[in-house]
Amino acid sequence: MSPRNRKTVIEGEDSPLDLTSMLDVVFILLIFTMVAMSFQKEVSSLPVDLPKADSQKKGTGTKKEVFILSNGELRYENRILSEDEWKQKVSEGEFKNTAVWIYGDEKTDYGSFVRVLDDLKTSELKELHIAVRKP
DSSP states (O other): OOTTTOOOOOTTTSOSSOOHHHHHHHHHHHHHHHHHHHHHHHHHTOOOOTTBOSOOOOOOSOEEEEEEOTTSOEEETTEEEOHHHHHHHHHTTTTTTSEEEEEEOTTOOHHHHHHHHHHHHTSOOSEEEEOOBOO
């Protein structure tokens, strides 16, 4: 092999690695990330109307019904319960191994609903159902 036919590579002149494909992939990933972030913002700002649902599933087991009235009062077994009475019923195991149906008024405060769910979380329920009306 003569020195004329031998090609010498000077550092920085010709790179043996083509980075064009890698830059395309990085650019596509950047676009995908930006689009995904914009969808997250849209989801958190959607208005929600919770009391309506098309799906219905019938429960099994002993059925206990809890009503949350529009003023935040709890009604269980045709009796209005104070918050302390409600917590006592839950802690006594009233709802253990039962199916609990929660009927919340459409105008019920969300905080009242969450407090009821939080209390029931510790009671070893068999099933929990949220009653809704068909649209």
